[in-house]
Amino acid sequence: MSIGHTLLGLLESGPRHGYDLKRAFDEHFGQDRPLHYGQVYSTMSRLLKNGLVEVDGIEAGAGPERKRYAITDAGVTDVAQWLHRPEKPEPYLQSTLYTKVVLALLTGRDAAELLDTQRTEHLRLMRGLTERKRKGDLADQLICDHALFHLEADLRWLELTAARLDKLAQAVNA
Amino acid sequence: MTATDRRPRDRTDRPAPAPRTGLGARLGDLAMGVRFAVTGGREGWARTLLTALGVGLGVTLLLAAASVPHLLQSREDRGRARTPADAAQTVHRADNTLLTATADTVFRGDTVHGTLLHPDGARPPAPPGVRDVPGPGEMVVSPALRELLASPQGKLLRDRLDDRITGTIGDAGLVGPGELTYYAGSDTLTTEAGAHRVASFGARSEAEPLDPVLFVLLLVACVVLLTPVALFIATAVRFGGERRDRRLAALRLIGADARTTRWIAAGEALFGAVCGLVAGAGLFLLGRQFIGAVTVWEVNAFPADLTPVPALAALIAVAVPLAAVAVTLFALRGVTIEPLGVVRNAVTRRRRMWWRLPLPVAGLGILLLAGEFQQQDEAAPPFMIASGTVLVLLGIALLLPWAVEASAARLRGGPVPWQLATRRLQLSSGGAARAVSGITVAVAGAIALQMVFAAIQGDFMKITGQDGRRAQLNLSLPTADVSTTRQMISDFRKTEGVRAIIAGIEADAARPGPRRTGEPFVPRTQFTVGDCPSLREMARIGSCRDGDVFVVHDSTGMVDDAYIGQTARPGKQVIFNLDSRTDEPDGPPRLWTVPKTARTVDSRKDPAGETRFGIFATPAAVDTGLLAAPVARAMVRTDPRVPDAAEYVRNTAARIDPLMSVDTLQNLQRDKNYASVRTGLLIASAATMALIAASMLVSMVEQLRERRRLLSVLVAFGTRRATLGWSVLWQTALPVGLGLALAVAGGSGLGVALLRLVGKSDPDWSVLWPPVATGAGLVLLVTLVSLPPLWRMMRPDGLRTE
Amino acid sequence: MTPAGSLLAARDLRKAYGRTSALDGVDFSVHPGEVVAVMGPSGSGKSTLLHCLAGIVRPDSGTVHYDGHVLTAESDARRSALRRRDFGFVFQFGQLVPELTCLENVALPLRLNGAKRRAAEATAREWLGRLEVDDVHGKRPGEISGGQGQRVAVARALAVRPRVLFADEPTGALDSLNGERVMTLLTDAARDTRAAVVLVTHEPRVAAYADREVVVRDGTARELAGTA
Known part of the structure; x- marks a missing residue:
């Protein structure tokens, strides 16, 4: 199972920050194995490096500040290819x-x-x-x-x- | 499923914790079966309906047969009640007496029963069904006659029976509702003219004992016609059995034991049979309302006459349901209903001949033994005849399944349809054989009866010697003086449709003078006066002119010819009024001279088949006033283009004298009852066969439905319709063919044995063909009618897997 | 218009039973020697497709071409003759004539084609041998196992040397081992005789014996990409 493609796919419906991504992943796919925060951020940094996602903005709030990720065109293509393969x-x-x-x-x-x-x-x-x-x-x-x-x-x-x-x-x- | 799975398992079932035993349990199972039949959904009802219909038809026939004794009895009772009371001693004329005379006539082949009544006083006895004795010029008629007289077809008859209709004869005075009967008043009737004086109606004469030959025939006919009905009922309770068995398999799955399922099946059959009983009773009651419209063997009855003998009706009501239960239990003994399916051990259990053969043999033996009684002039015991016949017929029915199996097992190869049919029969021949056994019994019985009928038909048919081409009607003219007779003849001659009247006025002529030595009496001969054409019909006179006289010699050798010669001597005298007792003239001698020119010629049979001889004179040759006690005989030649010529002649006759009889001349006189009994038998056996054909059809269609999927597969292969059609034909034709062969063998055996019983030999083998042809026709019919369902089953729908 | 080189081809087949549409515009083709699996859920119209292709059922519209004939335009008699001569059939169950012996069952289509009994039975004997059921000649279908019966059915279908073999769930009533064996024998024999096979099945392992698969779903067929 490719966590990277999964997270990318989740981003397609709109930008999310890391915590959101984890929650969405767990909701749909994490029935028996929830995703660790660490996995989310390491995956995101790999995708960021490959240009499949970009940082959409930084949310400042009451707690720690959060990066919001968005999928790039290259990311959308990648998801499509993965799904059809x-x-x-x-x-x-x-x-x-x-x-x-x-x-x-x-x-x-x-x-x-x-x-x-x-x-x-x-x-x-x-x-x-x-x-x-x-x-x-x-x-x-x-x-x-x-x-x-x-x-x-x-x-x-x-x-x-x-x-x-x-x-x-x-x-x-x- | 493997081969071992298919073998019938041990039938003893695991002992249930609390086994239900005894009658109570069996009755409980039966009741459950009845409940299944009622609640079994569409299929259950369809099965019940089929059985009920089949059983119902059979029961209707049985009830009708059980009503025959009552029917005949009530007809006879009514017939006797209207016969003028026995006139053994002379009845003296009184206020309460009347004169009666029979004045039957015939209208277009139907007999019209007529009675003339002439009351002696004011209180004459009335015949049954008649309220008031009709006065002169009046008549009372039966409803059928009233209807006929009122209809356009009856106009001619109305001319003959032209009295005023003053009333209708009630049912009590009629033997059957279709009877044509009238009572007419008369004021001219005299005892001299043939009337009888009676004081009351109602003969007390004992019933004539039935002719033993006819009795044997009736008995055999009953057995022959009812055995197939019984077989048909036995077949009907098996309708739809295969599918029922599969339903019962489901019951085994939920724990019913084998015996229970069998009794449940019997319960279903019982319900069907009871429904059939009700349906049959209903059909019977409905059918008998229309019985009046049917005339068979000149017998025609009121609905109430068709009442079953109570004991027989009770027997039917009890025996049919019992038979249904017994047949089902018997049929299921070769079938194991397993929880997962139905296993038929038809293949494993071969049919044996040894126990089947003794039956027909014993039956034939009994009949031959009964024949010995007959030889010793003792009446054959009816019990022996009936049981012998039943044994032979049942034996044939029992032999058939064995014969079908044994011969089917020997069949190999052949074209595809033939192969399909023979293989099918090899696998399970029981059903086909069962259906056919009914046909076989019917045909065998019909053959036997027909053989007997053909052998005794000589007794019922004789060559009359009459020549229906030369003249068609024979008239019995009333005694009258010559001029009145001439008037009558001229009336007939003027009647519409009459071409010629062959008439002769006859008297005696003797040689004048005393008896000569050696003569026991004075020679005499017949003297006939008629015109040339009439004389030509009685003798080979050659040329003839009015005034000619002929001496006619008998050419047949029947008549003592010498007396003709000694009496009729040309140139010598004859005397007309010589009293034969005294050999003296009765009054002054009336003499006449035979002309010298009188030619001697040979006689010729007249159209009525009689030989005329003696002296023939044309009217101008003799003064008929000389003749003593002349009588007239006349025959009528009618115009074939006038279809009702005979009716016009009868009308003329009735005008002259209602008591005059007009008879039809025919070459062959066949006993009408004999002919109708034979026809009736043919019709009845054909009806029985049709009934059986219907049951064959039902099982054939059922079998096709069972094989719907297989048929679709065969169609997928590209199998021609014709191939399957032929296989259906063969499948029916093979058992029927065997059945017919068996029927011919058994039927002729039975026929020969019965012939001995009625003291005849020389069987007429040609009677074999009609029943055999009927059977073959039914095969074709069953096949033809099975074809549309076959085509329908051959649609690819059957391939769809559920 | 048929795909080049195809032996049997259907275009735009439509067939409805009453209000229910079984086929709703199906295209299909098979080449000589090719085994095509027709898959799909129950009630999808697989069997109807087979019946239309084999000329058993006439479609409401659309055409079936077979070897230069327009099957859908032929008379019933001509289609029957074609089925007898050129087609073979294997069904899931209930296809053997119960009263005929196995040998006679196999010989039956040959005899329907007019072969003499002896010749037909000799050929039948040979095919029963090829399908490894030599020992059932004289037995009736009721006396043999389901696996044997299905082999007899396959022998019967192949004995006429059909150019197209139609098999409708041929292993549906068999256990895996028997099913596998029957499929191996069937496809081997079909390849030997270069018969095209239209194999209707819902079992993937059976479909795996085919060269190609067509999925029928809701009355339409899809040739799945990349299967060549």
């Missing part, structure tokens, strides 16, 4: 995929297309494994089958998610 199908991918789907929904992008692209990638890998299995010996078959079953589980998840996109969009944008 299928993940390499591998086990336990769903946290990344979930993040991508939610972000796509939050940023008003086509989540269904994202899922389809991913699905195609999964099937391509499955086809490869199936082909290998046909030609291979029993050991190959067993190894391939292991991978195939996991990929199938992912694919089923993709299908299920695709079928529930409308509901998810409502929940996310609520």
Whole structure:
């Protein structure tokens, strides 16, 4: 999972300061692993260095002063590319995929297309494994089958998610 | 599912904690089945409806059959009640007597029963159904006759029965509602003219015992017609059974044991049968309202006549539901309803012949034994005839499933439709065989009966010797003097549609003078006066002119020809008034000379089939005043272009004398009852077969519905409709063909045995064909009617997976 | 207008059952020797698409081209003949004629095509061998397992050497192992005979036997990018 892309995506809806970013991240994705402040600031400084975000202003208030970050055009492009690039199908991918789907929904992008692209990638890998299995010996078959079953589980998840996109969009944008 | 899963499991079920046993539990299961039938949703109701309809039709027929005794009895009672009281002793003329005479006539083939009444006094007895005895010029008529007379079609008859209609005969005076009957008043009736004097109506004569041959036939007919009905009812309670079984499987899933499910199934069938009973009773009550409009075998009855014998009705009411339960339990013995499906062990349990064959054999044996009784001039016991026939027919029905299975198992290969059909039969032939067994029994019975009928038809049909081409009607002219007779003949001649009258005035002529030595009596012969055309119909006279005389010799050898020659001697005299008792003239001798020119010719059968002989004279040759006690005979040749010519002639006859009879001349005289019984039998067996065809159709459509998905798959393959159509045809035709073969074999066996019972041999094998043809026609019909549902099932909808 | 080199191609297929639209403008094509998986959720119109492509059902509008014929314009009799001769079918279940033996079931389409019984049964025997169910010849479908039955069905579909094989959830009623074996045998045999395969399935592992996948969703089909 790419925290950088996630935070960038969150910034797309408008400038936020670090504390806001952490809260937004935790709300959407941090169910079992909240983000540390330190991670937010180290990530932001990396993005700042790469020109994907800029400092929008500094808020002075009662407490310590806070930098407000905004996404740059380069940042928006980067998020788009990331979202549309299928993940390499591998086990336990769903946290990344979930993040991508939610972000796509939050940023008003086509989540269904994202899922389809991913699905195609999964099937391509499955086809490869199936082909290998046909030609291979029993050991190959067993190894391939292991991978195939996991990929199938992912694919089923993709299908299920695709079928529930409308509901998810409502929940996310609520 | 693997092969082992499919094998029927051990049927003994795990003992339930508290097993319900005994009658109470079974009744409870039955009740549950009834409840399922009622609450089983659309499918349950459809099944119940189908069963109810089938059973209902069967019950209607059974009730109708159970009403026959009452029907015949009440008809006979009414018939006897209106017969003038037995005149064994002479009834003396009194205030309360009247003269009656039968004046039946025929109108366009229908008999019109007529009675003339001439009261002797002021208090004449009235026939049943008649309030007041009609006076002269008046008549009372049956409602059917009243209607006929009032209709345009009856105008001709109205001319004949032109008395004023003063009343209607009540039902009590009619044998059937469609009967044409009248009572007419008369003031000219005399005992001399053939009338009887009676003091009351109502014959007390005992019923004639039924002809034993007819009795055997009736008994067999009942068995033949009712056995298929019983089989049909047995089939009807199985309608929809396969789907019901699958529903019952669900019950097993929630814990019902195998026995319980079977009794629940029986309960469903019971409900259907009871509904059928009600439907049948309803149909029967409804149908009998229309019975008056139906005339079969000249029998026509009032609705109330069609009342079942109470004992038989009770038997039907009890036996039909019981049979439904028994049939269902019996049918399910080869079926294991498992929680996850239904297993039929049709394949595993082969049918055996050994226990089926003894039945028909025993039946034939009993019939042959009964035949022995007959040989010894003892009446065959009805019990033996009935039981023998039932055994043969049931035996045929039992043999059929075995025969279908055994022959289907031997069939291999063939074109695709044939293969599909034979394989289907190999897998489960029971249903097809069951449906067909009804047809088989009906056909076998019909064949047997037809054989008997064909053999005894000689008894019912004779060649009359009449020639219906030369003349069509025979008149019995009343005795009268010659001039009156001539007047009558001229009346007939002037009647519309009459082409010619063949008439002869007949008298006796004898040789004058005393008996000669060696002669037991004085030779005499017949003397006939008629015009040339008439004489030509009676003898081969050649050329003829008025004034000619002929001596006619019998060419058949029937008549003692010598007497003709000894009497009719050209140039010598004959005497007309020689008293045959005394050989003396009755009064002054009336003599006439046979002209020398009289030619001797051969006789010829007249159109009525009689041989005329003796002296034939044309009117100018003789003074008919000389003739003693002349009688006239006349035949009428009608114009074929005037369809009602016979009716005009009858009208003329009625005008001259209502008691004059006018008979139709026909080459063959066939007993009308015999013909109608034979036709009725054909119709009844055809109706039975149609009933069975309906049940075959139901099971065929049901089977198609079961196979909806498979049919769609076959269509996906590109299977031609024709291929599947042919397979449906073969699937019906194979068992029916086998059934018909069995029916022909069994039916002719039964027929031969029955022929022995009625003392006939030489069976007429041509009677085999009509029932066989009917059966084959039904196969075609069932196939044709199954085709539209087949086409519908062949739509791809069946491919959609639920 | 069909995609170049395609054997079977559909354009803008529309089909409604009453008010429910099953297909709502579907394009589809398959090349000789190609295995195409048609995926999608239940009720998405996958099977309807297969039925239209195979000429079992006539679409409300749109065209199906097969090898120079416009299938959608042919008469029912011509389409039936085409299905007999050029197409093979495998369904999920209930496709074997229960009263015929397995051998006779496989021989059935050949015989429908007019082959003599002996010749047809010889070919059938060979195909049962290829699908590794030599031992079921004389048995009836009710006496064999589901996996065996499905192999018999595949043998039957391939015995006519179809140019297009339509398989509608061919492994739907089978466990994984049986399903895998049936799919391997099916695709191997199809590749050997250069038959195009239209494979309707909702199982990704089954779809993985295909060269390409088409997803039907709400009556429209999408050829997913980058699958070649």
